[in-house]
Amino acid sequence: MAGLSFSESVSATAADGILVVTIDNPPVNATSTHVRIGLMAALDHAERDAGIIGVMLTGAGRTFVGGADIREFGKPPLEPLLPDVINRIENFDKPIAAAINGAALGGGCEIVLACHGRIAGTAASFGLPEVKLGIVPGAGGTQRLPRLIGTIAAIDLIGTGRIVKADEAVTLGLIDSVAADPLAAAEAMVRDLATRPLRRTGQLAVRAEDTAAIDAAAQKVLGRSRGQTAPGQTVRLVISASTTPLAEGLADERATFLRLRDSEQASALRHVFFAERLAGKVDGLEKIVARKIETVGIVGTGLMGSGIAVATLNAGYRVIGIEQTEEAAKKGRERIAGILEKAVQIGRLDAPGLADRLQRLTVTSEMEALAAADLIIEAVFDDLTVKTELFQRLDVVVHDDAILATNTSYLDPDAIAAATRLPERIVGLHFFSPANIMRLVEVVNCAKTAPDVLATALAFAKRLGKLPVVSGVTEGFIGNSIFSAYRREAEFMLEDGALPHEIDAALEAYGFPMGLFAVYDMAGLEIAWARRKRQASTRDPNARYVDISDRLCEAGRFGQKAGRGWYVYPGGKRTVDPEVTALIEQARREKAIEPRSFTSDEIVTRLLKAMADEGDRLLAGGIAARPGDIDLVMINGYGFPSYRGGPMFAAGRR
Ligand code: 3HC
DSSP: OEEEEEETTEEEEEETTEEEEEEOOTTTTOOOHHHHHHHHHHHHHHHHOTTOOEEEEEESTTEEEOOSOGGGTTSOOOSSOHHHHHHHHHTOSSOEEEEEOSEEETHHHHHHHHSSEEEEOTTOEEEOGGGGGTOOOSSSHHHHHHHHHOHHHHHHHHHHTOOEEHHHHHHHTSSSEEOSSHHHHHHHHHHHHTTSOOOOGGGSOOOOOOHHHHHHHHHHHHHHOTTOSHHHHHHHHHHHTTTSOHHHHHHHHHHHHHHHHTSHHHHHHHHHHHHHHHTTOOTTOTTOOOOOOOEEEEEOOSHHHHHHHHHHHHTTOEEEEEOSSHHHHHHHHHHHHHHHHHHHHTTSSOHHHHHHHHHTEEEESOGGGGGGOSEEEEOSOSOHHHHHHHHHHHHHHSOTTOEEEEOOSSSOHHHHHHTSSOGGGEEEEEEOSSTTTOOEEEEEOOTTOOHHHHHHHHHHHHHTTOEEEEEOSSTTHHHHHHHHHHHHHHHHHHHHTOOHHHHHHHHHHHTOSSOHHHHHHHHOSHHHHHHHHHHGGGSOTTSOOOOHHHHHHHTTOOBGGGTBSSSBOGGGOOBOOHHHHHHHHHHHHHTTOOOOOOOHHHHHHHHHHHHHHHHHHHHHTTSSSOHHHHHHHHHHHHOOOGGGTOHHHHHHTO
């Protein structure tokens, strides 16, 4: 067996007439320039050598090919271009089979689509997630995928960027089969293919499907992609594949890809992609060994605690829920089971999965049960005295290596830690509600948190499938600090002349799913009111304070639940209320403010600036490590549109 090298990241072995080409470009075998050069050289070799009857393509390590090299975007493209490599694979005279060892994403999936045979290992996955980067596939994905799996399924996969596992890929027709040993199976396939005419994907006709069903699939994608350009373009390109000759479709796709690659939305989403890869990385923590966590205690099984319990059970841990009485424990268990049962009803979980989770769950009023827990997360009422007393009790019940985490959103975890025996084991795990769904977790690095405690909290959040962002201690941590600055600025604008629906309309046009005042109405105004009343005595009397929210609460306008808040809701429909307008006008008159009008652009610019200024303060104080961390918090916790890149990114572009 001869070893051949075609470039620094493409090598091959030739045995019994088959050239096995391996792409080895860590970390994810992206199709960087030297990969493309190597693949072309390997094909040259296979073409020249009459002894070679066919080629197998595989990836080294855990990934087949993770796609085009995103780090090359924005640089001048170097030849050979990926579409040329892929077209050559499809039109190659000798059979080429992909032995797909791991993820085949973006350009990696496009390589697979052009091969003449496709065999996956059980760990393989497939997808064209380009829309998540604000682009469309640029190397044939929109034209070849519908030829293999039909227009409807292709619209779904490319329009959402959904990743599918090997079994689903077989069912869809994206690949031929799954094998325990994909290399052996692909070899047999190449030998078989060498005896017959090759079936080339690009030459297949797209199968006819019901136009109403195609339209419904398209509408589903478009409905979810408000404000984003790429999903609509993928739909257009996929639909065109059934009526357009391949070469024309490929040219249209490539032109669209190049145009979108240089767009503002694509740069924002690339920023988000790389920010996500950096999130949770802390200098100096790389070599720290995390503690072993098997059993997680959750104190408080209300809305937040039950969501955390579900996420923890889903990740395979044993969970001990704690409530104050047996009656409350029974209700807590029912709440957790209820969320899991709903997952079964909507097909996200099967019956054995449910039984397994319930078998790992205990909910009790006996705090002593926590002696078995390695990590305890407190999710009780957000009050310093309540939490401090709880931590003092936990301090004596749990074992000394157990980690104690608080889910507080506003209280000072250092103050809680100071009241305990081992403050180095205290950390913040600030989940967002519903905690089984929301990806974001702020991991709060307290003054005395030990490095291995922080490392454990980060590893735990990642195992839950969450996006952990590290925050230092400040009131409201990263997210609520920025949110307060945003809210404050919006309220200044209210007094200065903008009305709630004008501010909300500007935010919704910018891409927020819901404007600030509509969100307030949905969440209820009373909790923030109670907090403002508590803080009244410590407020700086010289700082500008807008009391319009207080006036609303005094008038019983607590939001949607009360039927009225910033808006009224006749028949459930959000409607501007002249009474609120009058109340705002009254507040302006009392402060002798002459109202002026605001454009949508001005509203958004002012809000972005307020958020970015607060972000700069957090960065300067070491509360946030990177601007990208702040962006991720606002995107994943507060509805900031991802395709704008987050407030730090967006403010920097204005
Ligand atoms: N290009 C360049 N770098 C990439 C990359 C890519 N396509 N994909 C991942 N990386 C880098 C990450 O930045 C990270 O770098 P770091 O170690 O310096 O932080 C490293 O690879 C590892 O990435 P992950 O932490 O994400 O590793 P995982 O093992 O968790 O996941 C993966 C691997 C599933 C491949 C995941 O990285 C992923 O989803 N990558 C992006 C896939 C994608 O979007 N592909 C489409 C690209 S666009 C395209 O192909 C256009 C084409 O149509 C022409």
